[in-house]
Structures are given as C-alpha cells and as structure tokens.
Amino acid sequence: MKTDDILQSMSIAGDSTSRPRLLVVDDQPINIRALHQVFSEDHEVFMAMNGKDAVAFCERTPPDLVLLDIVMPGTSGLEVCRELKANPFTADIPVIFVTAQDNPEEESACWDAGAVDFITKPINPQTTRNRVRAHLTLKRQADVLRCLAWIDGLTSIPNKRQFDERMQQELRRCQRESIHLAVAVIDIDYFKAFNDTYGHLSGDDCLKNVAQVIHRCMQRAGDIAARTGGEEFTCILPGLDPGGAREIAERIQQAVSALDISHAHGIGNKVTVSVGVGSVVPDLEVSAESLIEKADQMLYAAKHAGRARVCVG
Template sequence: MNSDSYILVVDDQMANIEALGELLADQYDVHFALSGQAALAQVAKSKPDLILLDIMMPDMDGYAVCRQLQSQLETADIPVMFITALATPDEETRGLDAGAVDYIVKPFNPTIVRARVRNHLAFKHAKDQLRLLAQTDGLTGLANRRYLFERLQAELERVREQAAQPFSLILIDVDHFKHYNDSQGHVAGDLCLQRVAGVLKAELRNPDDMMARYGGEEFCCLLPHTGLADAEQIALRICRRINELAIPNADVEHDAQRVVTVSAGVALCTAAMASVETLLQQADRALYTAKAAGRNQVKVWV
C-alpha cells in the first residue's frame, strides 16, 4: 500500500513543502501544489489517497478547499489532514467541521506526522475495500444494481448542471437463458453469466465506463461521454463477441441459433431527460424490440 499511495501536499511556502516531502517521499508518491486552486486542479486530474493541507493561503484558504472537496461526490472520500500554524481550539474545531480527518499544528513532530499519515492511509484503504465489496456483484465481478443507480443519477446530474455531453446506456439480456439454466443446470448458468461478464469487461475503453449486472441474466453498460452511434457500435460488438464464445445452447425451439446469444437496447440520456427511470424505460423498450424482432441483435431508442 505505501509505495503506491499518492499524497498531495498543499502549502504556499516552499520550506514547508520541502520539509514534508523529505519526510514522506521515501515511502509514498508525494506531489505538491502551491495554492488552493492549483490543488483542486490537480485533484481533478488524479485523485490522491490523502491531502496534507495548509490553511493560510492567499488565493483560497484551506477551509474553502476542504469544503469544496467535501461537496463533490468524486472527491468527498479523500481524507484531508490540516497542517497549520493556527493553534487555537476554535480553529481546530473549524477545520474538523469543514471535513478534515485530522489537524496538526506547526511546527510538527515528524514521527507523529508519519504515524498519522500511515494510519489514515490504512483506514482509507480498508474503507475502499469495503466500498468496492458493497458495489460489486458477487457472481460476475461487475458493478451491482445499487451502484449502477447511484452512478446513473450522478451522471444525469452532471449532464444537467454542467451542460455536459450526453451519455448512452445499453441494456443487454441473455437470450433463452431460462432454457439454458433448465437444460444445463444452474452451475453452468452461473459460468455462462461469468463468461458474458468477461466480454463486457473487455469493452471498458474509458475510465468512466461502467458495466453492471442489472438483475438475473440482464446487464447494463453505462457509457459517459459516448453518443448514440458509438454506443450502438459497442452493443453490436458485444453481441458479436458473445456469439464467438460459442457456448452451446441446443434445442431452443423456433430459433436458428444453437449458441448463447444476447439482445441489446440502446438509449441516450440528455439534459432534458426527466429521470433515470425514463432512460431505463427507453433502453428497455429498445431491448424488447430487439427480442421481438428475433433476438441476437441491437435496437436503438430514437
């Protein structure tokens, strides 16, 4: 954990930055920012595991930086340690109320700073592991339904508030899966879903893309910054690659396919979208159309 942990030190005095860098750089990946605004810009590019933050800075004080980090879903979980010359109990209370996990007064004791940094990083690592478990479907390793809805809501709010690029959604259903389960058994059914999930994972091209198990044999692909045409191509590629797995699914009545296939419905979310439920309904209707048209194909809601 130590060598990979990324710490951001924020202070407008180079002497303080050099002192903390010398103290921590042998154990952690330490980066620096000389102002509050520079710190926020750096966090937007790459999230640190821990921030050591001064309070008294000219452009934006540490309290404001901490409050802004706490107000954003993407950065609220980053622990912040204030390291400051402000030594009164009122200032310490203010710092902790702003969301900091610790408050250290300068001049600091190097041994104590090392110990507290180590403890806060260990605690964050444990929290991250628990959060990952809570967000993951146990069978497939994809995101679970609960986390999917959290991300969908966050993406919808981002599109509305920031006039951001619309995003696309793909709903995918394994064709004739009940027949497969009944004929092959539930163990084989679970393995089939895991192999389908593997194809979906391989389609994760951008850091913000997310593949989730929507329920049963149904999956969902959340594709931020992706338009309808590109999402349709991704869905077509997924269908083709599931076919290429050649998982036998013989004796399906009235179906020329003798392997496991999937059908997909694609929909686009814009700022005018009423709700996440509306988006899912549109993707589900497109999926129903694909099923009704013979399965093993993609339909787009327009």
C-alpha cells in the same frame, strides 16, 4: 469471487508497486517543498496552490489523502474540505489540515468541516509521517470493505450498488462538461429457457462467462459494466455519441456470440444477447433514471425485432 480472493487482489494492488497518492494543497511553495521532502520517497506527491485546483484534481483523479492548508487566498481550506465531503465522488478522501494556527476554535472548525486530523506548522516530519500512515491504513481497510460491497458475488464484476453510484458521478461530470453519456442495457436472450433446459449451475456458468466478456469490452478508463439484474447487465459509456456506443454494443454482442455456448432454444442454437443503447448530451433536466429508461426502451425494441441485435436511440 470469494472474499479471500478480493482481499488478496486488494493487497496486491496496495503493495509497493502502487505508491499512495498524496495531494498537498498550500499557496506557499516552501510549505509544499517541506511536505514533498517528507513523503516523496514512498508516495506519489501532487500539489495544488489554490482551492479551486485542489477540488478539480480530486474530482478528476482522487488521491488517497489530502494535506490541506487552512488559510489560502480565494477558497479557504475549510471551504475546500466541505466541498469535497459534499461530493459523493470525493467524500471518502481523508483530509488532514496543516495549519500554523493552534487554537480551540480552529480545531473545532477543522473537525466540523470533515477533517480526519490536523497537523501544526512547522511540521515534525516523524509525527506527520506517522499520522499520514495511520490514516492511509484506515482508508485502505475501508476500500477493501467498499470493494466487497460493490462486487457481484457470482460474476465478480460491479453490482447494481456500484453502478448506481458511478452513474450519478458520470452524469454530473457529463452535464458539467457538456459531453455525451451513453448507457447500454444487455439482456441474455431466452435465459429462462436456458436455465430450464440445462439447470441453474449451467445458468450460473453462463452468467459468469457472459459477464467476463462484457467486462473485457470495457476498454476505456471511464467505462463500467455491472450486473444489474438476474440476466441483465448495464454499461456506462461516458463520452460516446450514439455511433460510438453502437460500436461497443456490437462488439459485446459479437463477443458473447463467439463464446459459442450451446442453447437449444436460442438464436442459432447458442447463447446470444440483445442490447439497447441510449446516448444523450445531458442537461440538468436529464436524470439517470430517464437515460436508463431510454436504453430499456431500445432493449425492448431489440427484443421485439427478433432479439440478438442492437438498437440505439
């Protein structure tokens, strides 16, 4: 995918069919209603009335921007902001403080916590709209750059950089929720022989086709397939036990075989893949590296057993 294609797709995703998502955090319903009136026509507006709910919402479905009160019972707005900025999954969400306090110490505390701006109460609707619009524009531009940095240039699916970040996010979530996390490592069988026989241009076409097939097999919201090596792809499959992960792996294997790409040195004279799967309910002792290593061991077992198969551990 070319840079212009990615920029165009980001533009389409960000136009009027996809309204910006704002989270308003305030313990006073009257303040929430005031901000809802300002933004509800052009934005999706969500609300949280305490810091704990705000953090949970951002971790579950990150909004495009947070409008955050400072003084709240329990967890203060400053603590919420610090917690969001400390989590890589939520660190890039712009936070604008909405405060009735107007003093230098309060301003410094807002900046130190990681805010991008602050607005004083009672709010001026025009000023509030303009500031939010400006920060949403900056975030959208940053998202475009992040997309460019996270996409594999040849296959147009996530690259290893995005995989590594998502892997850490999903590992923490599965540890917190005590649910399975599965990883599938996929390798194209005898790919070096394919390149040697048909040339690197045909090899690139093969990689593109296999990548898109694997990507289409990621049908649940949390699933991700990435190109993590030359002819290696890795999938993150949250919430799947060994049996469920095997089903996805076998679906990938069958879909690649169905491409029917000729390979004179391949299994059945066509391109096939071997898949190794690791699945655990991770405790705090489990690392991303250890789970990937488990899947790698299963991939080695699949190759040792004759390739074009799935092994699960």
